[in-house]
Amino acid sequence: MKKWMFLGLLVLALLALPLLAACGGTTTDTTAGPTTTAAGPTTTAASGGTETTAAPAPTDTIKIGAVIWTQWPLGYDMKRGVDVMVALDNEAGGIDIGGKKYKVEFEFLESGNDQATTMSAINKLIYEDKVQFIVTETQYPGAVFAETEKNKVIVLNGTPPIPTAMDPNYKYTFQGGTMNQATPEVAGWIAKNTPEIKTVDLAFPDEGGGIGYAMGVQMTLEAYGIKVNPIKYPVQSTDLSAIGTQVKADNPSAFMACGNSATDALVYQAVVQAGYKGLLFSTTTVTYDTLKTAVPAEALEGFIGGAWPVELDPAATEVAKTFKAKWIEMYGKWEGPEIQLTAAYAALRAALQKAGSLDVDKVAEVLATGLQFEGPTGKGEMIPRNDLGITRTVDNISEFCIKKIVDGKPTLLHYINLEEGKQYLAPGILSK
Amino acid sequence: MSVLLQLAFDGLTIGLIYILLAAGLVLILSVTEIFFVAYGQFYMWGAYIAWYSVSRFDMPYFAGLVVAIAATAVFGLASYILIFKRMQRMEGRFLITVTGALGISLILSKLVLLVFGTQPKSIPNVFPGAFDIGGVHMEVKKLALIGMGVVVTLVLFYVYDKTRVGRAMRAVALNPDVAALHGINPGRVYLLIMGLGCALAGLAGALLAPAYNLSAGMGDNVIASVLLMTMLGGMDSLPGAVVGGLIVGEVLSFGQYYVHQMNVVYLFLFIGLIIYFRPNGLLGRRTDLGV
Numbered sequence: 001m002k003k004w005m006f007l008g009l010l011v012l013a014l015l016a017l018p019l020l021a022a023c024g025g026t027t028t029d030t031t032a033g034p035t036t037t038a039a040g041p042t043t044t045a046a047s048g049g050t051e052t053t054a055a056p057a058p059t060d061t062i063k064i065g066a067v068i069w070t071q072w073p074l075g076y077d078m079k080r081g082v083d084v085m086v087a088l089d090n091e092a093g094g095i096d097i098g099g100k101k102y103k104v105e106f107e108f109l110e111s112g113n114d115q116a117t118t119m120s121a122i123n124k125l126i127y128e129d130k131v132q133f134i135v136t137e138t139q140y141p142g143a144v145f146a147e148t149e150k151n152k153v154i155v156l157n158g159t160p161p162i163p164t165a166m167d168p169n170y171k172y173t174f175q176g177g178t179m180n181q182a183t184p185e186v187a188g189w190i191a192k193n194t195p196e197i198k199t200v201d202l203a204f205p206d207e208g209g210g211i212g213y214a215m216g217v218q219m220t221l222e223a224y225g226i227k228v229n230p231i232k233y234p235v236q237s238t239d240l241s242a243i244g245t246q247v248k249a250d251n252p253s254a255f256m257a258c259g260n261s262a263t264d265a266l267v268y269q270a271v272v273q274a275g276y277k278g279l280l281f282s283t284t285t286v287t288y289d290t291l292k293t294a295v296p297a298e299a300l301e302g303f304i305g306g307a308w309p310v311e312l313d314p315a316a317t318e319v320a321k322t323f324k325a326k327w328i329e330m331y332g333k334w335e336g337p338e339i340q341l342t343a344a345y346a347a348l349r350a351a352l353q354k355a356g357s358l359d360v361d362k363v364a365e366v367l368a369t370g371l372q373f374e375g376p377t378g379k380g381e382m383i384p385r386n387d388l389g390i391t392r393t394v395d396n397i398s399e400f401c402i403k404k405i406v407d408g409k410p411t412l413l414h415y416i417n418l419e420e421g422k423q424y425l426a427p428g429i430l431s432k
Numbered sequence: 433m434s435v436l437l438q439l440a441f442d443g444l445t446i447g448l449i450y451i452l453l454a455a456g457l458v459l460i461l462s463v464t465e466i467f468f469v470a471y472g473q474f475y476m477w478g479a480y481i482a483w484y485s486v487s488r489f490d491m492p493y494f495a496g497l498v499v500a501i502a503a504t505a506v507f508g509l510a511s512y513i514l515i516f517k518r519m520q521r522m523e524g525r526f527l528i529t530v531t532g533a534l535g536i537s538l539i540l541s542k543l544v545l546l547v548f549g550t551q552p553k554s555i556p557n558v559f560p561g562a563f564d565i566g567g568v569h570m571e572v573k574k575l576a577l578i579g580m581g582v583v584v585t586l587v588l589f590y591v592y593d594k595t596r597v598g599r600a601m602r603a604v605a606l607n608p609d610v611a612a613l614h615g616i617n618p619g620r621v622y623l624l625i626m627g628l629g630c631a632l633a634g635l636a637g638a639l640l641a642p643a644y645n646l647s648a649g650m651g652d653n654v655i656a657s658v659l660l661m662t663m664l665g666g667m668d669s670l671p672g673a674v675v676g677g678l679i680v681g682e683v684l685s686f687g688q689y690y691v692h693q694m695n696v697v698y699l700f701l702f703i704g705l706i707i708y709f710r711p712n713g714l715l716g717r718r719t720d721l722g723v
Contacts, residue, residue, distance in 0.1 A: 071538075071545070073649075231692060236649075242689040246688075265552060265645055273569065290552050
């Protein structure tokens with residue numbers, strides 16, 4: 001018995017090692033030489049939004065906290081993507097804030113996708129580590145934002161559309177992920193450039209993100225006079241053949257899926273298998289590689305959908321090219337990761353640079369007044385949500401690629417810049 | 433009419449995969465009384481191991497299938513020997529084994545991300561082609577799934593009902609102490625059941641891999657449906673697993689078409705009603721898991 005117990009503990013310890021290395025506890029960036037801790041002149045120790053007057057030193061650090069659920073692919077890739085961006089920043093000597101370079105100390109804590117673990121992590125960052133800037137993708141926005149707002153901690157939330165992040169009373173909370181308005185952008189471009197579309201069957205999972213995406217898409221399509229038939233499905237579905245049967249029976253001019261990548265691929269598979277012959281579009285960034293896991297390549301020829309600059313080969317922007325190269329250097333290969341939530345870090349970095357200060361009130365002010373930023377997901381801009389009664393820029397819009405599958409390869413069909421993207425947003429968002 | 437037949441066909445396909453999964457879980461639940469919530473992760477690992485064998489080592493699909501079955505069986509045996517064997521003897525073993533299974537589930541689901549990454553995977557379809565009969569569109573791969581599901585289920589029934597090993601399983605499920613008096617070693621039966629049950633999960637995952645795609649969430653996606661099926665059919669009944677699987681498969685297929693996402697709600701209501709009137713499920717005899 002003792003022998004077996006010993007072996008059992010040994011195996012468990014071995015199994016736990018990679019977990020601890022990858023996600024357990026705190027991960028601190030170490031790619032850029034020595035960094036100071038929170039002691040002494042480190043400016044991150046300041047609380048309550050007061051700016052410290054530490055003497056200039058090349059080793060000053062800024063501590064950026066992250067609470068992420070790495071058990072789901074978007075969270076896992078968000079963490080890895082921010083690690084890449086932090087490494088790039090530190091290799092460049094740090095972030096320039098007010099003429100001084102600050103190395104980034106990225107403190108990651110696992111959220112576990114449960115409220116107790118999430119709040120424990122948030123509290124640790126706020127009260128123990130005195131972190132004033134957090135990127136997250138929390139599933140518990142109410143609890144998290146109440147705590148961060150109370151403590152004047154800036155949070156950029158990468159999660160897909162969450163109305164809670166748009167509370168008009170918040171001052172330090174911002175929507176950091178770029179998916180909020182990206183799906184309507186693509187929907188608007190498709191509607192404008194494909195006049196033959198009169199009806200659309202729109203399938204999406206019955207959960208917050210899917211519903212949020214679909215609402216934006218539906219509003220935009222309907223603004224162009226297109227009739228939308230929404231089809232919800234349970235989020236934990238394995239076989240979606242019934243959706244294919246329905247779409248074939250409805251026979252709309254176009255079909256779109258609007259959920260997470262793996263399930264979207266299964267939805268398109270069901271629709272193709274059912275024999276639907278209409279147009280296939282995607283308003284999300286489901287990659288060609290992912291689609292191919294379920295849909296025959298020949299059925300995907302001509303498929304049009306959204307894409308981040310990094311998906312294309314070569315990447316569509318210089319920033320995306322640099323990011324992709326660093327990713328490959330750090331992780332060995334590029335397998336189409338879902339890095340959209342890294343926009344939260346890109347926005348925070350730009351806000352710090354533009355504010356030229358670590359003062360949270362100044363940084364919040366910059367974020368709330370139309371900040372522009374750039375990351376691997378392209379250029380972004382903070383925008384207001386007048387439709388929700390918020391004139392401060394708490395949400396954001398991003399540049400976006402429109403890809404078309406040609407000869408088994410995603411090719412750039414069109415690049416939506418920020419000004420064009422704004423045209424496709426639902427009425428009432430940018431102005432009353 | 434063709435729509436109804438199409439929905440019935442699609443429901444049958446996924447129902448049979450669920451039957452394989454439920455059969456393995458029922459064996460584990462009824463014989464070892466371990467509430468094995470990590471079961472969905474074994475299904476996921478079976479799919480990933482088959483994919484890895486085929487894509488990385490250029491193995492034929494069926495060789496990958498065998499590797500997946502063997503590997504998940506070994507995982508199952510190891511988890512019993514290293515974790516559950518001792519837990520089974522503890523007081524309050526139900527909650528302890530659930531906790532152990534949850535731990536395994538977390539580790540396996542995290543490991544799959546670390547080892548295989550976040551992107552979905554697929555195995556090239558080994559059963560290409562499709563044809564229409566009476567307006568029903570039938571993919572050959574789905575017919576193959578149905579065929580293999582039926583064969584494996586029949587073999588399982590034969591082993592459980594007609595062989596000495598199966599009799600030993602049933603005897604231990606009924607009363608391990610009395611079975612021991614008759615010369616059956618319950619420890620070995622538990623071990624066998626864990627290996628067999630987990631192998632069935634791996635088989636189901638590997639069978640499904642060429643027909644759908646693989647993602648890190650696939651284990652979580654099925655476990656709720658499979659638990660519902662076992663409750664519906666009876667937690668200690670193999671025929672119950674078959675009935676439960678067929679009902680759940682068809683309800684999900686027809687439900688998605690007619691009531692969309694509400695199909696799960698109706699399924700819960702239906703199963704709740706059945707359990708209200710038949711607490712042991714449609715074909716179950718007892719549900720004493722030592723809680």
